[in-house]
Amino acid sequence: MEEEDNAEDISTYFSKGQQFLEMNRIQEALSLFNEIIIKSKKKGDQDSLSKGYYYVGICLKQIGKIEDSFEKLYKSFEHGVEAGSWSISDKAFTEIIGLGLVKEKRGHYNLLLKKYFERGNSFLLNGNYKESIASYTLLINNGSLLENWEFVAKAYINMGFIFIDIGKHKDAISLLEKAITYSEKAKYTEGIGNAYLNIGFAYSNLNVIDKAIDALKKAVTCCENSEDYKVAGNAYLNLAYVYSNTEEFKKAIEACEKAIYNSEKANDCKGVCKAYFNLGYALLNMQKHEDVISISKKAIEYGTKCGDWDGVGNAYLNMGFAYSCLNKRQEAISSTEKAVEYCTKARDWKKVSKASQRLIDLEDI
Known part of the structure; x- marks a missing residue:
């Protein structure tokens, strides 16, 4: 009462x-x-x-x-x-x-901006893009008034990621170019690398290959100079995707090897796993089947450590193809069954379908 x-x-x-x-x-x-x-x-x-x-x-x-x-x-x-x-x-x-604005209160202002960044990130992680964009927009507007260019850059980078995820790649590129501008003003090298990485990814999705490669190479240069190994590893990995899609498998292999090196230095277990299974894919296309099996086992090892079931599933799928090409039917079936299991665990239904069809084909042989 x-x-x-x-x-x-x-x-x-x-x-x-x-x-x-x-x-x-x-x-x-x-x-x-x-x-x-x-x-x-x-x-x-x-x-x-x-x-x-x-x-x-x-x-x-x-x-x-x-x-x-x-x-x-x-x-x-x-x-x-x-x-x-x-x-x-x-x-x-x-x-x-x-x-x-009072210069002596800059620390207070930065804490306020940080809260908006954290709020935007929280919405982003929960898939609430509308609220996330609203937070980042407010952060950009007030961050610009407060001349906190690093937070402004971070907000633009995350907004760029959102627009890539919803398929608005041209809008994403525009936002990420702004992120580069503000990252340069803030001397925020990590932001420059991240922005170029995502620009490369966006251009890749638009199938503008030359611009994708150019942006990813800029990301690599920036991140290697600043020893930001995780982003460098991701940039090399994306270069590998691009080269594989254009069937430049030697370049893809080189990019994967550099992705592995940088991801290991960054202790990025998932990055290492993805680099290994993409390396396996490139080797598979060059018909180096024994190497594919060896590399796929490494991908599985790293993927199992960090719970990257998508990576593990893809590695088993590559391994299954390699065993099949070596006329090792039972090993091919076993590996492909594992691919179905782990792709299901990762909820990668496209790969589940591919592995399941492959399993049917193997059992009919």
């Missing part, structure tokens, strides 16, 4: 406080909003606490107490994030920016 009364009190105080604020009776509004903060602290009500601090900040701003206003609005933002109440946090952030 007491909690219900407190909730009613807080709601009443908010209503009256907002009325006083509209009537420019600032001190009376301030008194009510401060009372809300006290009550909300007792209840542990982060949402009401965030709103209370927000309105106190607004009141203080109106009477010219800018420093105090900043402090309260900053607290409003923090409590809003903790409560998951981003609507009030967004308003607090906008008001903070509106107070005017």
